[in-house]
Amino acid sequence: MRCLVIGRSGQVATALVERAAAHTGPSAADVVALGRPDLDLCRPESIAAAISRVEPDVVVNAAAYTAVDQAESEPEAAAALNAAGPAALAGLCAAADIPLVHLSTDYVFDGTLDRPYREDDPIAPASVYGRTKAEGEAAVMAAGGRALVLRTAWVYSPFGKNFVKTMLRLGAERDRLRVVSDQVGNPTSALDIADAVLRLAAMRDGWGSGGEILHLAGTGETSWHGLAEAIFAGTAAPPVVEPIPTSAYPTPARRPANSRLDTTRLAERYGIVLPPWRESLAVTLDRLAGAAPR
Ligand SMILES: NC(=O)C1=CN([C@@H]2O[C@H](COP(=O)(O)OP(=O)(O)OC[C@H]3O[C@@H](n4cnc5c(N)ncnc54)[C@H](OP(=O)(O)O)[C@@H]3O)[C@@H](O)[C@H]2O)C=CC1
Ligand SMILES: Cc1cn([C@H]2C[C@H](O)[C@@H](COP(=O)(O)OP(=O)(O)O[C@H]3O[C@@H](C)C(=O)[C@@H](O)[C@H]3O)O2)c(=O)[nH]c1=O
Ligand SMILES: [Mg+2]
16 A cells, blocks of 8 residues: 655654555555655645645654644644644545544543543543644544544654653753653554554555544553653663652643543454553663664
């Protein structure tokens, strides 16, 4: 299959390019990943031109405004990329009957529920990022074409910017880190997301006729503090990682206390379950350390 990925240098886009090379059989894919200046999600004519040129069997939108705190002071830029861009893209895909995979986030929820969130739980974003992503989801669902909206969470990888790389950098600079322990979620490797997206794309004839929301996240849960401890476990001279409450780490954007996603629907409908988060974390840590896989 030919797969057009919107976004080029981001974590999921980079992982899709890399993982496609390893797939054989139905999920084997020629991936064309396009970003600015060739394809700008905020310029619908550049999307239309790319679709005509690539003639994809499936489109994956891996571009987004992901700077959660910065979005609070740049709501228009966040909305253009997370809501208006996906709306235009979904409209073009629906008109051409091209199946679309769109990525969304746990931050569409406010985190007050006492169990993992299911796909049909009410959304209530607490941040500009979450609100604009929620608008993007709604636009994709409303466009009427075949689409999967994949809500994922806490994405890290060897690529781009993410919490794992931030911790490794800070841990090398300081002997003590303070990390919130009262926000829990499911750390998810972009490499695992890429594998799942390719398998789902291969199953596109079995999607419903309209849009479908699915939760896609690593198996098992932890807090940001738990994730930080796992990052430094087994390293030489690890920093002290002090657990702190959210109130001791003020940020412009509010983040959900409970970010956990229930991934039962993805398992039942498509047979996809991501690895335990510690296993996938080890893969990325090994790569970042330049070490052989353990
Ligand atoms: N990161 C996370 O923790 C999570 C991410 N998600 C979602 O997963 C998806 C992928 O996230 P991730 O890979 O981490 O994101 P990144 O921030 O790593 O990458 C975002 C990509 O969007 C591109 N981009 C920005 N503006 C435009 C534009 N106008 N036109 C085209 N491309 C543009 C960026 O390009 P450039 O490099 O040129 O700026 C970059 O390649 C997003 O939908 C995100 O909301 C969901 C949950 C968690
Ligand atoms: C760097 C740092 C962060 N923190 C806290 C802040 C925050 O509550 C939490 C995570 O910080 P980050 O800024 O990396 O995380 P954040 O940017 O909020 O990550 C989110 O990104 C978007 C795109 C998503 O869609 C979400 O699923 C989620 O992955 O850790 C500490 O407690 N100590 C620290 O030293
Ligand atoms: Mg961030």
